[in-house]
Amino acid sequence: xxxxxxxxxxxxxxxxxxxxxxxxxxxxxxxxxxxxxxxxxxxxxxxxxxxxxxxxxxxxxxxxxxxxxxxxxxxxxxxxxxxxxxxxxxxxxxxxxxxxxxxxxxxxxxxxxxxxxxxxxxxxxxxxxxxxxxxxxxxxxxxxxxxxxxxxxxxxxxxxxxxxxxxxxxxxxxxxxxxxxxxxxxxxxxxxxxxxxxxxxxxxxxxxxxxxxxxxxxxxxxxxxxxxxxxxxxxxxxxxxxxxxxxxxxxxxxxxxxxxxxxxxxxxxxxxxxxxxxxxxxxxxxxxxxxxxxxxxxxxxxxxxxxxxxxxxxxxxxxxxxxxxxxxxxxxxxxxxxxxxxxxxxxxxxxxxxxxxxxxxxxxxxxxxxxxxxxxxxxxxxxxxxxxxxxxxxxxxxxxxxxxxxxxxxxxxxxxxxxxxxxxxxxxxxxxxxxxxxxxxxxxxxxxxxxxxxxxxxxxxxxxxxxxxxxxxxxxxxxxxxxxxxxxxxxxxxxxxxxxxxxxxxxxxxxxxx
Numbered sequence: 021x022x023x024x025x026x027x028x029x030x031x032x033x034x035x036x037x038x039x040x041x042x043x044x045x046x047x048x049x050x051x052x053x054x055x056x057x058x059x060x061x062x063x064x065x066x067x068x069x070x071x072x073x074x075x076x077x078x079x080x081x082x083x084x085x086x087x088x089x090x091x092x093x094x095x096x097x098x099x100x101x102x103x104x105x106x107x108x109x110x111x112x113x114x115x116x117x118x119x120x121x122x123x124x125x126x127x128x129x130x131x132x133x134x135x136x137x138x139x140x141x142x143x144x145x146x147x148x149x150x151x152x153x154x155x156x157x158x159x160x161x162x163x164x165x166x167x168x169x170x171x172x173x174x175x176x177x178x179x180x181x182x183x184x185x186x187x188x189x190x191x192x193x194x195x196x197x198x199x200x201x202x203x204x205x206x207x208x209x210x211x212x213x214x215x216x217x218x219x220x221x222x223x224x225x226x227x228x229x230x231x232x233x234x235x236x237x238x239x240x241x242x243x244x245x246x247x248x249x250x251x252x253x254x255x256x257x258x259x260x261x262x263x264x265x266x267x268x269x270x271x272x273x274x275x276x277x278x279x280x281x282x283x284x285x286x287x288x289x290x291x292x293x294x295x296x297x298x299x300x301x302x303x304x305x306x307x308x309x310x311x312x313x314x315x316x317x318x319x320x321x322x323x324x325x326x327x328x329x330x331x332x333x334x335x336x337x338x339x340x341x342x343x344x345x346x347x348x349x350x351x352x353x354x355x356x357x358x359x360x361x362x363x364x365x366x367x368x369x370x371x372x373x374x375x376x377x378x379x380x381x382x383x384x385x386x387x388x389x390x391x392x393x394x395x396x397x398x399x400x401x402x403x404x405x406x407x408x409x410x411x412x413x414x415x416x417x418x419x420x421x422x423x424x425x426x427x428x429x430x431x432x433x434x435x436x437x438x439x440x441x442x443x444x445x446x447x448x449x450x451x452x453x454x455x456x457x458x459x460x461x462x463x464x465x466x467x468x469x470x471x472x473x474x475x476x477x478x479x480x481x482x483x484x485x486x487x488x489x490x491x492x493x494x495x496x497x498x499x500x501x502x503x504x505x506x507x508x509x510x511x512x513x514x515x516x517x518x519x520x521x522x523x524x525x526x527x528x529x530x531x532x533x534x
Contacts, residue, residue, distance in 0.1 A: 031077055035084040038068050042088025042127075048176035049093065050447035055180035058173060062202030065127075066150055070206075075135045082131025086124030093171045094120070096445030104255065104439065123168065126157040137526040139533070143207060144216060149526055151199035152519035155192055159516070162416070166364055169415050170448070173198050178454050183480060184231035186458035187505035191417055193515040197224070237461030237478050237503035244404055244429070246475065247278035248285045248467040248494045250486050253292075255438040255469075264292050268301055271318075274493055279312040281495070282402050285467040286318035288410055288434040289332065295322045295351065302337055302349060309338030310347035315402035319410070319434050322358075329390040332359040334399060334408050334434065342403045355400055358392025359410040360419065395422050399432070406432040407462070414453050421511055424460050429500050431462050436469040446472050446488065454480045459507045463498050 041064040048058035065085050072078035098116045105112055130153045137153075138146050154173065162169035173195030177183050185194050204220060207213040251271050257263045268291055275284050291298055298320070309316055315338035322331045334357040340348035348355065398405040407424045414420065414433045424431060433453055437446040450472045457464040458480030466474045471488030475496040486492035 031080070034068055034071060034077065034081055038065060038081045038084035039088040041065050041068070042085035042090075043092045045085075045089045045176075046093035046171065046444075049171065049444075050178075050451040051444060053179040053451075055177050055182070058176035058198055059202050059205060062154075062173070062199055063205040066203050066206045069131055069134055069150075072131070072135060075132050078135035079128045079132040083121075083124045083128035085131075086127030087120055089127070089171065090120040090123045091117075093448075094123075094445075096440040096443035096448075099441045099443050099445070100439040103441065123161065126161045127154075129160070130154050130157040133523075137523070137530050139529070142529075143213060145522075145526070147200060147203050147207070147220070148522045150203050151196045152522040154199045155196050155515070155519045156523065158192065158195065166361065167416065170412075170452075175448075175451055175455055178451050178458075178480065181228050181232055183458060184228065184234070186455060186480065187234070187236040187461060187507050188231065189515055190459050190507045190512050191455050192512045196515050196519065200224075236505045237501040239478075239499035239501050242500040243497045244283055244500070245281040246283045246285065246465060246496055246498055247275065247281045248465060248473050248475070248486070249274050249278075249287075249290075250468060250471065250473040250490070250492045250494065251287070251290065252470045252489060252491045253438070255436075258289075258292055258436075258438075258469075267292050268298075270491075272305065274491065275316070278493060278495065279309065279314050281314055283404060283465075284309075284314060284316040285432065285434065285465055286316065287467045287469045287473075288319040288436045289321055290318050290434075290469070291320045293320070295320045295333070295335070296325075299351060302335075302351075303347075306337040306347040306349035310345070313339065313342065313402075315339045315404075317399060317401055317406065317408075317432060317434075319436075322356075330388055331392060332362075332389050332410055333357060334410065334432075336399055336401045339402045340400050354397070357396055357399055357408040357410070359389065359413060360392050360394055360396075361413045361416055362389050362391050363412060394419060398423070398425060398428055404429045406430050406465075409433045409456075411435045412449075414449070414456055417456065417459065418511055420456050421460060421508060424462060424508065426502075426504055428462060430498065431456055431460065431464045432467075433464060434467045437472075438470045442489070450474055450482075450485075454482070459505065461501055461503055461505050461508070463501065465498070 041061045044057060045061040047054045068081050069078055072081055097119065098112065101112045101115060133153050134150055138149055158172050172191055174191035177194050177198060182194055182197060185197065204217055207217055249271060253267055271286055271290055278284060315336055317334055317336050320333055320335055322333045336355045337349040340355060398407050405428050407428045409420055435449065437449060440446060450466065453464045453466050454476055457476045457478060461478045463478050464476040472485055473494050474485035475483045475498060477483045478501045484494055484496045486494040
């Protein structure tokens, strides 16, 4: 008579343990960067999956792990909802819980598939199965409903030796490798597995040592003097009409001492005016910078009255080419970038006619954008070529990869993380930019409204960064790099093909067994 009660207790204990493993998982990411925690948390998750007695229990274990992972790891989202959503605390917490529950469905899918496809007798094959299924879940999470690939497993290793694999297998490949190490660690607890695990650990160690010895790009003898301007404008004031001119004047005043630099960078939507209405300001700035021999890249909103569409843009003013002693800016010129990946709710509202009347959260300023092309021309500023990514577009490794050409000098990412206050979000955002630099062997220039503004070298290390929540101009001398990484040529195709093959073999063996 006590068996159902015991079974229920066991189920809830498994879910609690999975939630706790998931809640510790974000300690592997910035600002904590305890990379080994990701391996330990995934090893704990795998051990719990092995204890599941049904597919329902395996799926529930995956859901609990994911719910803990995202409740802690993206807690910064609630800062934005609570501060700017205009909703009661209970409702904002409910929305946050629903978001985390949705994201937890992907680890739940991983747990369910693993239970259905694994066989305890295939230990060596299981070493590859869970990483492949985890990668499959991350791919779905990064694509469905515009995608949200935040906290991908590979980002946890920017402070470890495994970071050296980024130019070869990218963030997804590193995540796959971390999951493999977690499964291997789980199997180490059984002594008889050491015979086949020892060479596996040795192979990973040797490959890691080799990767850390490789030089994937070379600096040339050309350097750019860059100045990244962090205006520290309060989000609550940014779009107030009476703050428009003070904000524009502030950015210009902060930049004036640096007009002798090759490049000046202002953050996302730094100019809080519609481009067509700011022509006098932009033309004066353009003429001044061209005369000084400099160029500025700035974020600005473009509204096209004939088509009645908005774009979140980056434009270049000043010199396009250092050899041409004249300004280059005219409204509508092609030396601009329009954001492709739009943020749901923040930049476009699904079912807007229904949701917008419900709460201020669904009617934020500038939340009706159209998207630009997936691949666009590099920006040209004072002879330098920049591959842009606005805000969370820097998460999308394939999009950034396809926009970085062999003659691209720098990756440029601009953002406005003022939405997220003093949270872990901006630090994770910077960590993601480090991965793009390492994958593609190009320096990253990252300008934000209130931090973290930084310059990242081609090896993924942070060259310089400005303190958060301050008015600051970050200057650096950044080397041009040449050379194309293996990841830049083929992307994630090898690891995706390997994972797909492993899953197909598991499906075939399951079907044959049945």
